[in-house]
Amino acid sequence: MTKITWRGETLSQLVLGTVQIGLPYGVANTSGLPSDETIHSMIKTAWERGVRVLDTAQAYGKSESRLGQTLSDLNMMDKFKLISKLSPELNPMDSEAIQLSVKDSCSRLNTDQLWGLRSEEHTSEL
Numbered sequence: 001m002t003k004i005t006w007r008g009e010t011l012s013q014l015v016l017g018t019v020q021i022g023l024p025y026g027v028a029n030t031s032g033l034p035s036d037e038t039i040h041s042m043i044k045t046a047w048e049r050g051v052r053v054l055d056t057a058q059a060y061g062k063s064e065s066r067l068g069q070t071l072s073d074l075n076m077m078d079k080f081k082l083i084s085k086l087s088p089e090l091n092p093m094d095s096e097a098i099q100l101s102v103k104d105s106c107s108r109l110n111t112d113q114l115w116g117l118r119s120e121e122h123t124s125e126l
């Protein structure tokens with residue numbers, strides 16, 4: 001797997017997205033949400049294959065809480081770097097709401113900090 005160095009850290013170029021563990025997402029998804037056993041297997045396999053960053057979002061249904069539980073179950077809380085995205089419903093000017101939202105994400109993910117945070121831009125249909 002190709003590696004990159006960013007901010008003094010060497011990481012794989014691949015990031016595992018986790019929307020499908022929180023929502024029945026995807027055009028080809030005919031089975032709904034994966035089981036806890038499947039999620040455990042996915043996370044272990046990603047680690048074994050060199051993935052070190054997991055991407056989730058507040059808007060991904062139960063993704064943050066299921067990911068946090070899985071990492072706790074597997075005793076891998078300190079292994080992965082976690083990136084989450086703010087809800088598109090948050091006002092980007094409301095710093096108090098953003099701080100509370102980040103704390104909530106950290107709580108669901110069973111961590112005291114995120115490695116990265118992004119704002120989901122709210123788009124509306126014209």
